[in-house]
Amino acid sequence: MADRTFLNWPFFDERHRELAEAVDAWAAAHLPVDHGDADAACRGLVASLGAAGFLRHSGAAEGEALDVRSLCLIRETLARHDGLADFAFAMQGLGMGAVSLFGSPEQRAWLDRTRAGKAISAFALTEPGSGSDVAHTATTAERVPGGFRLSGEKTYISNGGIADVYVIFARTGEAPGARGLSAFLMPADVAGLEILDRIDVIAPHPLAHLRLNEVFLPDSALIGQAGSGFKIAMSVLDVFRSTVGAAALGFARRALDEALARVQVPRVSGGTLADYQMVQGHIADMALEVDAAALLIYRAAWAKDSGAARVSREAAMAKLYATEAAQRVIDTALQLHGGDGVRHGFAVESLYREIRALRIYEGATDVQKVVIARSVLG
The missing domain is CATH 1.10.540.10 (Acyl-CoA dehydrogenase/oxidase, N-terminal domain)
Structure with a gap:
């Protein structure tokens, strides 16, 4: 429990x-x-x-x-x-x-x-040539009478191929770099949207590489103001990065539960693995990492709910620490399971595959370090 x-x-x-x-x-x-x-x-x-x-x-x-x-x-x-x-x-x-x-x-x-669960959504930001480097988004949205025409590619898009609606980020060119991006709401049935490839990963979920072949979107599809796409993307991530840490925390709690159950099983030779001080040390480390992650996550969430305009530093700390800590906790749980830890059908094997992507998506660990450092230095 x-x-x-x-x-x-x-x-x-x-x-x-x-x-x-x-x-x-x-x-x-x-x-x-x-x-x-x-x-x-x-x-x-x-x-x-x-x-x-x-x-x-x-x-x-x-x-x-x-x-x-x-x-x-x-x-x-x-x-x-x-x-x-x-x-x-x-x-x-x-x-x-x-x-x-x-x-x-x-x-x-x-x-x-x-x-209401009646439509599936997707967030299409990542591109083949710009993952964490959002400022260099290459997808373009050219102004045409009545709207915009979008061309480019997006990759590693979660729910790609099954989504009913996408939020797409593209370059409208109001200024160089990050200041020239805009966000659009795009139904999946628009003409010109192509699913180039479905992407298989170690913890399977719907994932795709998309191409936009001169997709027309009306003016009403623009979210917010033209040129505000980078601000919109960062505002969304400011909210949801803490929740990535929360998912990692859920994985870590499950891994700790599985480890506790495993080390307390009576052994043929007598006693349990939990009798060994080395194992007790591992359990202590895991419990410490879980609580530390929880404190960082819920501090960031509480700060945002309490009215903070931005919680970039707090969310980055929560996301970075919780995902990295969960990786360590799950790895330790797997080690305590011995050979069973890498067998299909065991929870820790599944958790080991599930956790890895969380250290990458919505801002990889190294990106979070840059966010934190700039906040501390600035």
Whole structure:
């Protein structure tokens, strides 16, 4: 049983504790799902999470703000039960984050659908030649009568190929570099959108390489102001980076639970692995990493919910530490399982594959170090 005492920390209100308990009860009854067909599993999970009412937390109603503590608690809880369920929830939030924060009333009609689990969303920022280097986005959006014509490629796009709607970032050219980007809301059925390739990774989920072949989008597709795309992207990541740390925390808590169960199994020779001080040391290190990660995550989430305009430093610290710590915790749990740790069908083997990508997406660890250093130095 995962530790729940952290819910009594002063970061949370009673509604957060009730939400965490509700999500945990739902997850215990419905997860894990079969990962054999990731596309079908994600479609089913989005529909189920929407029907259960949890996806309403993935976006903000008009006039309201996103509650980052709720986002983090849901992601942590779902990840502890099933990484694909966490992914399905997270992408509904990240995919429509720009609309939650900056969307027009017309655009928010899509948000109503994604929050109900009736449409799947995607966030299309990464390109073949610019992953973390968003300022050098090459996809272009040329002004034409009545709108824009988009050309370029996007890659490693989560929900690519199954999404109903994409938020696309492209260069409109108001200024050089980051100041010349804009964000657009693009339905998946537009003419000219091509799925070049579906990408297989070590922890399967829907992922694709997209090409935009002179895709026409009307003026109403522009999110916010032309030239504000970089600000929009960073504002979205400012919210959702903490939640990546929360997902990693969920993986780490599950790994600690699995390790505790393993080391307390009676051995044929007598006693348990937990009797050894070396093993006790490993357990202590794991528990310490879990609590330290939780403190950083929920500090960042609390600060944002308390009205901070930006929490770039806090979110970067939370994302960096939680994902790196989870990798260490899971690796230790695998080691304590011996040969079973690398066998399919064992939770720690699945966790070992799930955690690795979190140290890369939404700003790799090295990028987070740059964000933190600039904040400290500046």
